[in-house]
Amino acid sequence: MKYRYLAKSAWKHLRSGLKRPYMAMLETTLMCNMFCGYCIFGEEGKFNDLDFRARRERIFQRIDELAAMGVFALSFSGGEPLLNPNTVDYIAYASGKGLWTSMPTNGLLIRKYADGVARLDMLEVSIDSLNPARFARRRGLNGLPKILDNLEYVLKKRKPFATQINAAVNMENLYDLPELAEFAKQRDLVLAPEAVHNVMRGGKLLPDAELHGEEIDQVESYLGELRAAYPKNVRFYSHYYQFYRQGGFGPQFPCRHPSKLISVKPDGSVHLPCAFMTLFKSQAPLEEIFALAEVKSIISQETTLWDFCKGCKIGCPYEVSAFANSSRLALESGLNFLRIFPGKKAGGSTAAAKSPGVGVDSA
Ligand SMILES: C[S@@+](CC[C@H](N)C(=O)[O-])C[C@H]1O[C@@H](n2cnc3c(N)ncnc32)[C@H](O)[C@@H]1O
Numbered sequence: 250m251k252y253r254y255l256a257k258s259a260w261k262h263l264r265s266g267l268k269r270p271y272m273a274m275l276e277t278t279l280m281c282n283m284f285c286g287y288c289i290f291g292e293e294g295k296f297n298d299l300d301f302r303a304r305r306e307r308i309f310q311r312i313d314e315l316a317a318m319g320v321f322a323l324s325f326s327g328g329e330p331l332l333n334p335n336t337v338d339y340i341a342y343a344s345g346k347g348l349w350t351s352m353p354t355n356g357l358l359i360r361k362y363a364d365g366v367a368r369l370d371m372l373e374v375s376i377d378s379l380n381p382a383r384f385a386r387r388r389g390l391n392g393l394p395k396i397l398d399n400l401e402y403v404l405k406k407r408k409p410f411a412t413q414i415n416a417a418v419n420m421e422n423l424y425d426l427p428e429l430a431e432f433a434k435q436r437d438l439v440l441a442p443e444a445v446h447n448v449m450r451g452g453k454l455l456p457d458a459e460l461h462g463e464e465i466d467q468v469e470s471y472l473g474e475l476r477a478a479y480p481k482n483v484r485f486y487s488h489y490y491q492f493y494r495q496g497g498f499g500p501q502f503p504c505r506h507p508s509k510l511i512s513v514k515p516d517g518s519v520h521l522p523c524a525f526m527t528l529f530k531s532q533a534p535l536e537e538i539f540a541l542a543e544v545k546s547i548i549s550q551e552t553t554l555w556d557f558c559k560g561c562k563i564g565c566p567y568e569v570s571a572f573a574n575s576s577r578l579a580l581e582s583g584l585n586f587l588r589i590f591p592g593k594k595a596g597g598s599t600a601a602a603k604s605p606g607v608g609v610d611s612a
Pocket residue numbers: 281287288289290326327328329330353354355373374375415416417418443444445446447448458
């Protein structure tokens with residue numbers, strides 16, 4: 250991210266009374282080459298959107314519009330974002346403009362696009378277990394050795410602390426986390442565990458994959474211990490588990506995706522209220538879209554939400570909303586960003602002790 254861009258954007262936000270969106274998520278393709286059991290994109294052949302190849306110029310224009318609006322951060326997502334060969338060009342373009350860029354990826358193609366992903370401010374590689382058999386069972390592909398090999402290669406080209414391991418967690422892989430935390434510590438990476446939650450798309454849900462009752466408590470307390478054992482390398486929002494227990498977004502914790510996080514689809518269209526449900530879509534320029542009465546009306550409903558939002562606990566809208574809803578969580582997010590994680594020092598952590606072969610962190 251460029252500091253000049255940051256300062257100019259901050260000024261635009263202040264002048265607008267902090268009403269502007271400050272993040273965007275570009276789904277570069279909805280296709281995927283993995284089959285994760287908990288993910289809506291994991292169903293083979295469900296999303297075939299090859300026309301994204303023709304939309305290159307439209308996406309560059311959208312990035313220009315995001316920069317003109319003063320959006321600080323752009324996340325490239327999917328499906329698997331690197332299945333779109335244009336993605337690395339979008340990353341270079343956005344980062345050249347000064348936006349802070351990030352991208353989650355399953356890691357299968359990061360070696361092929363190593364120079365491109367080296368430009369990301371934050372590269373997030375999704376690895377939810379270092380046990381190859383469990384990884385294959387959860388992610389639908391025996392890809393762990395290749396992904397680890399790709400990761401080691403890419404790490405030679407970028408600052409390690411700007412690389413994160415994303416781990417979707419449930420009871421099946423909870424006790425694999427200390428090994429992942431140790432892996433992260435040895436390479437100076439960040440481990441970001443996130444509880445598996447149901448993700449709705451266009452009103453459709455996969456079979457229930459969420460944590461329930463005591464499982465939520467178990468995951469929360471185990472993660473707390475893990476963070477205490479690995480204070481520099483494990484990050485998650487403590488409040489997320491309270492939010493999860495309370496059933497996700499609702500009037501007590503509104504979803505700010507409609508007003509703060511712009512969803513851009515592979516064809517360049519902007520969708521509202523969110524990336525997961527479309528009540529409005531348009532190819533018009535961003536400033537025009539956000540001036541429309543229809544869009545203002547959708548945004549005005551984000552405090553009460555819609556029926557389809559019931560139970561929604563999706564991670565990226567949660568992070569954006571945490572920032573907007575609570576100054577304490579905004580501070581926690583800032584500290585997370587600087588890798589100053591709350592949590593006490595290690596001292597016989599059960600999280601580390603429960604994991605065979607992984608010692609208690611002495612850092
Ligand atoms: C939807 S994927 C898209 C990017 C890329 N394909 C990947 O796997 O990183 C983004 C992140 O969401 C996580 N994820 C997918 N479904 C999830 C779920 N139901 N609960 C929690 N995290 C989930 C993935 O593990 C990944 O870290």
